Amino acid sequence: MRIGYVVATATPFEFVATLDPEKPISLYDYVVVDHVEYDPGRGEHVSARLLGQIVKLYRDPYSAKRDLPLYSVIRDVSENILEVQIAVVKVLGYAEGGELRQPKQPPRIGASVYLAEDADVEELFRVENGLCVGRLASRDVEICLDLNGVKRHIAVIAATGSGKTWFSVVLIEELLKKGAKIVVIDPHGEYVPIRDSIHRLGPYTARVVKVAEHHVGDLMYKIGVLDSDPEALANAAGVPPGAKKIRYAIYLAWSYAKKVKKAVGRPVGLAFLRRVLYTAMRGEGALNKLFQQYRLEGDFPMSDLKQLASKDRHAVFSALTYLKRLQRLGVFAPRSTPLAKMLGDITIVNLAGVNEEVQDYVVAHLVNRLFQARVRHVRGLRGVKLPWPVVLFVEEAHRFAPPKSLRKTRSYEALSRVASEGRKFGAYLVAITQRPSKVDPDIISQCQSQVIMRIVNPRDQEAVRESSELLAQEFLENLPGLDVGEAVVLGPLVRLPVVLKVRDRVLEYGGGDIDLAEAWRVDKTADVAQLWRRLYNSAPGPGVMLSAARLKVVQKLREGGRIKVKLLEGDREVEVVVEDGRPTCSVCGAGRPCHHVYKALEEVVEVL
Numbered sequence: 179m180r181i182g183y184v185v186a187t188a189t190p191f192e193f194v195a196t197l198d199p200e201k202p203i204s205l206y207d208y209v210v211v212d213h214v215e216y217d218p219g220r221g222e223h224v225s226a227r228l229l230g231q232i233v234k235l236y237r238d239p240y241s242a243k244r245d246l247p248l249y250s251v252i253r254d255v256s257e258n259i260l261e262v263q264i265a266v267v268k269v270l271g272y273a274e275g276g277e278l279r280q281p282k283q284p285p286r287i288g289a290s291v292y293l294a295e296d297a298d299v300e301e302l303f304r305v306e307n308g309l310c311v312g313r314l315a316s317r318d319v320e321i322c323l324d325l326n327g328v329k330r331h332i333a334v335i336a337a338t339g340s341g342k343t344w345f346s347v348v349l350i351e352e353l354l355k356k357g358a359k360i361v362v363i364d365p366h367g368e369y370v371p372i373r374d375s376i377h378r379l380g381p382y383t384a385r386v387v388k389v390a391e392h393h394v395g396d397l398m399y400k401i402g403v404l405d406s407d408p409e410a411l412a413n414a415a416g417v418p419p420g421a422k423k424i425r426y427a428i429y430l431a432w433s434y435a436k437k438v439k440k441a442v443g444r445p446v447g448l449a450f451l452r453r454v455l456y457t458a459m460r461g462e463g464a465l466n467k468l469f470q471q472y473r474l475e476g477d478f479p480m481s482d483l484k485q486l487a488s489k490d491r492h493a494v495f496s497a498l499t500y501l502k503r504l505q506r507l508g509v510f511a512p513r514s515t516p517l518a519k520m521l522g523d524i525t526i527v528n529l530a531g532v533n534e535e536v537q538d539y540v541v542a543h544l545v546n547r548l549f550q551a552r553v554r555h556v557r558g559l560r561g562v563k564l565p566w567p568v569v570l571f572v573e574e575a576h577r578f579a580p581p582k583s584l585r586k587t588r589s590y591e592a593l594s595r596v597a598s599e600g601r602k603f604g605a606y607l608v609a610i611t612q613r614p615s616k617v618d619p620d621i622i623s624q625c626q627s628q629v630i631m632r633i634v635n636p637r638d639q640e641a642v643r644e645s646s647e648l649l650a651q652e653f654l655e656n657l658p659g660l661d662v663g664e665a666v667v668l669g670p671l672v673r674l675p676v677v678l679k680v681r682d683r684v685l686e687y688g689g690g691d692i693d694l695a696e697a698w699r700v701d702k703t704a705d706v707a708q709l710w711r712r713l714y715n716s717a718p719g720p721g722v723m724l725s726a727a728r729l730k731v732v733q734k735l736r737e738g739g740r741i742k743v744k745l746l747e748g749d750r751e752v753e754v755v756v757e758d759g760r761p762t763c764s765v766c767g768a769g770r771p772c773h774h775v776y777k778a779l780e781e782v783v784e785v786l
């Protein structure tokens with residue numbers, strides 16, 4: 179279908195077209211232009227069909243100059259105003275030998291512009307074995323992402339509530355279908371409901387690993403106390419950075435525990451560290467007894483501990499308190515949770531319920547272990563190995579990988595290693611964030627594919643622009659105008675930048691918007707029950723409430739002191755009139771406690 183003509187060109191990669199104003203054309207849709215390209219190889223002109231995408235679309239009054247008093251022009255010509263529809267089209271290239279080639283000459287002025295056929299567009303985005311996450315925003319063509327693009331890491335960036343978690347869940351579904359192994363770092367436990375809905379997708383195993391005892395999870399993530407260093411323990415316990423003596427006490431207890439581990443051949447936990455400090459508090463004699471028990475005298479600077487205990491009892495006491503707090507978290511144990519025990523097809527690491535310091539610590543520990551296990555597998559080294567590549571989804575990536583200049587986190591080191599070296603070892607990153615300006619630019623720019631959804635904050639737009647050479651200015655300008663669930667996808671995941679609408683998901687997640695009407699209804703139930711009791715001297719039964727839930731409210735009218743509520747029960751219309759606080763049902767009569775009345779009371783309870 180011809181929709182317009184080329185009217186101006188600036189470069190071979192962009193042209194302006196005037197389009198038929200009557201034609202329903204959408205931003206981001208695809209067009210085709212007849213074109214003649216000089217082929218230096220053959221020494222002749224060849225015809226080609228240039229494929230382009232509409233990146234700007236607007237209407238203008240015909241021949242109106244910017245400085246014309248538009249208001250009076252429009253008023254005078256009223257409805258007969260002549261408008262033109264203008265499109266700025268980005269040239270994507272022309273197909274030759276299965277490749278998309280870039281033209282060296284711009285299209286001719288006056289060349290016809292056609293709406294691309296669905297088949298042309300499908301061909302443009304066809305990939306083998308793709309991850310089918312949605313459809314084009316501008317037309318009903320399925321879009322599948324290139325599975326191999328995952329190897330170059332992905333950043334999912336969007337303002338809060340724009341659909342990043344939804345998209346991530348859809349991507350998880352597609353990856354699971356391809357047999358991928360996934361680990362999700364989930365600071366709020368949003369992904370936990372995936373476990374209970376995974377059967378809808380197929381026979382996959384989903385495990386939830388928790389960090390706080392009282393949160394949802396199949397098993398606790400434990401960090402071996404002696405696998406960590408004492409500084410890290412102190413940080414996780416919340417010891418202030420300047421509290422040098424407390425940190426020193428923890429260091430001494432930890433160092434001693436490490437020696438004991440070596441001597442007795444089994445690891446020890448926080449309880450042992452506390453025992454060491456507690457013994458130190460009791461005095462030199464008690465310490466000597468403890469040291470004798472393990473016969474480490476020659477091997478350990480006991481005098482340091484003794485000195486600290488005699489001079490800085492307060493510091494030792496505080497260290498004990500901090501370690502007690504840490505122990506209460508339940509994250510630290512003599513041994514770390516074995517990877518083999520916690521990994522399923524998808525493993526959700528539910529970090530809810532612990533402070534950011536501990537979250538950071540757990541993420542660093544886990545990511546390092548996953549990465550090392552992959553390195554050992556690929557290099558054939560001794561130790562725990564992970565035999566399959568793993569995709570690591572990191573929600574709220576800005577928490578774990580903030581810019582180095584701003585704050586240094588432990589997980590930053592681990593994540594940056596995955597971002598820079600993960601490709602070689604089969605550890606791939608999907609970094610999800612609503613604050614790209616708060617993620618370290620090195621990590622974001624290692625994510626060569628980007629899924630960008632609605633972004634309004636100019637600083638975040640700027641961060642996106644800086645991290646993505648592929649994001650053309652037009653797309654950047656249009657980011658605030660994207661609808662919820664729409665995304666621009668760029669990089670190795672797609673052959674060309676594409677704007678898509680993310681498909682429905684099968685798996686559940688728990689961080690979606692709260693349905694306020696639904697949530698507030700809960701309170702209404704109590705109010706209606708109270709009203710019902712006043713009217714009928716009994717509580718509404720479950721049968722009445724269930725039948726009421728099936729009714730639909732079609733109208734609510736207020737006439738003076740009367741309120742009429744029209745309901746639909748199947749095809750039948752029922753009217754309930756509430757006058758002076760007393761309901762009368764058109765089917766069941768006055769004074770009868772029926773489900774029609776219950777439904778009507780739900781609608782009017784707040785004004786009675």
Ligand SMILES: Nc1ncnc2c1ncn2[C@@H]1O[C@H](COP(=O)(O)OP(=O)(O)OP(=O)(O)O)[C@@H](O)[C@H]1O
Nearest residue numbers: 337338339340341342343344662663680689690691
């Ligand atoms: N592809 C989609 N199709 C339909 N609705 C969607 C889609 N994506 C998002 N939504 C709607 O938008 C809401 C918010 O989406 P989502 O939970 O993914 O936001 P988010 O960007 O992860 O927000 P937050 O940063 O607060 O976690 C969803 O509850 C859903 O109602």
